Amino acid sequence: MGVRLIANVRRATNLAPMTPQDISKLIVRVSMSDRSAFDLLYRQTSAKLYGVCLRILNDRAEADEALQEVFVKIWTKADRFAVSDLSPISWLVAVARNHSIDRIRARRPAADDIDEAMEVADPTPGPEALAVASGERAAIDSCLDELEAERADAVRGAYLNGDSYAELAERFSVPLNTMRTWLRRSLLKLRECLER
Amino acid sequence: MTQANDRDMEQNGGENMLAAEYVLGVLPDAERRQVAARIDSDPAFAREVDEWEVRLSGMADAYEPVDPPADLKQALDGRLFAADASQAQRVGFWSSLAFWRTATAAALVAMVVALAIPYLTVDQGSITAERLVASLSHDDTDVHYFVVYDAAKSDVGLSHVTGARAEGRDFELWVIEGSNPPASLGVIPVGSNVHLAVTGDLKRRIEAGAAFAISLEPLGGSPTGEPTGPVVAVGDLTTI
Incomplete structure (x- = not known):
């Protein structure tokens, strides 16, 4: 995944190319309160992380606020990267995703803005993206393909848009417990498939 | 889905499924907060997540x-660095060390492995090039120090992670360059964050790419000028 993410970051910000190792080093230096590393990390990764916040929160003002909070977390919790098995980009995305989902869960009492959220559709990867898609993405995609189409959509919707069980249940017109069973079984199948 | 799989899901897999649901992001607010608190307090569960x-x-x-608004970084800097920048940097660095002291040895090893990755080629101008770090430890002891050498300040900072010195003994820090005999940097003062000043020849040795070692010595340090007690921790210096 890293390769395409980096390619995305580079395209969006027109910066010198960085490898995942470069990003790792920046995070390590940030954990030692190195401001110049923090500035460079922001320049290299803020567009990707803003994309995460915007897609989940679907609101510019809220995404602006969330992105700042995400980088405050990165500044104060960069030590934790050392004990994670995630690639550096994936770790940063996880911070942004989890923070945005925290915000949307706290904000959204009911599923009244599902339609709005769904307007941000999955971007269709172009030929270039397909060409550079690396192992991790290919693996999860082929494992999602083994699920029933509706269930794969539910997993993707939850992961990418931050949909809750309640929202997914309403969209797919099934009881909430049924949706929970669907997703748990789908996750188990994904785990089995990814470990093959 | 077989019955065996259902059992796995409800029993052995229950915890693991909760971790998966948290990552997927589908849990309701209250449950999500409970899981987040658990991640902070339960390392085994945090690993599953x-x-x-x-x-x-x-x-x-x-x-x-998507490019964020251009003025957002400035607002972020205002939020994080409103106080004196250099002060914040120093305090932040040592409070970070305070965190490591409570972290597992594994975390420190991972940290040092990450530090050992060769240096990046971009934006070299803004990098603090004259700092070296080392994690000093030994398989046979629980002594663990994190060391930072600052060339500009001629200073060696030591952060005590674990391992107490024996009653009536001192820890002494040595620099070992190539096949030369170890040279003493002095007795390490007692404390969680301490400093030793370094001068001329010792600076040259450190900057030549030396290793550090800590030996257990009589109070006041080695009487002979060479290590006399067991080496309790060693480590190579790495550029950061």
């Missing part, structure tokens, strides 16, 4: 980058 983050991370490729 991390494993799920890794499994599902391929999907994150679909997030398209």
